[in-house]
Amino acid sequence: MKIDKYPPEFIKLLHSVKAKRPRTVIEHILKHGQISTEELKDIYGYNHPPRAIRDVREHGIPIKTFRVTGSDGCKIAAYKFGDPSEVRATQLSGRTAFSSKLKAQLIDKYGSRCNIYLEDFPERELQIDHRIPFEIIGDKEKLSEDTNEYMLLSASANRAKSWSCENCLNWQTKDAENCRSCYWAFPENYSHIAMRNIRRLDIIWADKEIAEYDHIKKEAEKVEEELSEYVKNVLRSHFRKEKYL
Secondary structure, X not given: OOHHHOOHHHHHHHHHOOOHHHHHHHHHHHHHOOEEHHHHHHOOOOOOHHHHHHHHHOOOOOEEEEEEEOOOOOEEEEEEEOOHHHOOOOOOOOHHXXXXXXXXXXXXXXXXXXXXXXXXXXXXXXXXXXXXXXXXHOOOOOOOOOHHHEEEEOHHHHHHHHHHXXXXXXXXXXXXXXXXXXXOOOOOOOOEEOOEOOOOOOOOOOHHHHHHHHHHHHHHHHOOOOHHHHHHHHHHHHHHHOOOO
């Protein structure tokens, strides 16, 4: 759809976005009709394209995802504006919208650690995130400061959650109940991960434990197994020995 075909109200909404990252995406789509993950990385230096697209969506602007062929011949994601009639009247969930009081309450509740990786991080490196993505529930419930609705995430965990959520079938159906039983929302009690019947366990070795990690890695290499599969086999062997399996 050409810019002169968009409703005036939609154009006004697009021009009202001032933050650099979503503004960059909007201007590119207005000029070229779409933007790809490759362009977001190579032209604008955004190493996590879905986060930039999420910034636009958080302003209530509908964005559609589709596939195009990248410069290497592989299929990659691309984005364009959705139907202007699908604009959502919503409050922003950007990181600056969260109060310092809320972060202090979350740290008091969970400690200064990532709710996904369960590792301690400096407070400044932890980000507040909605347990249920704002895009799923944000237009149904007002922005709340109930600590039960939020989690603290490290930057890498936040990126991983964003990617997984945005590639989940529920991103289109927007059923909050599916999110309530998902690992990315409640890792302490879940039955699926992004609608897939899988479980995961994140293990991090730090400081003095690095030597243990290096040893395990070498042992995995000796038997030519992927590290994760080697660890699972060690656990299976232990449980079979103890007759738990």
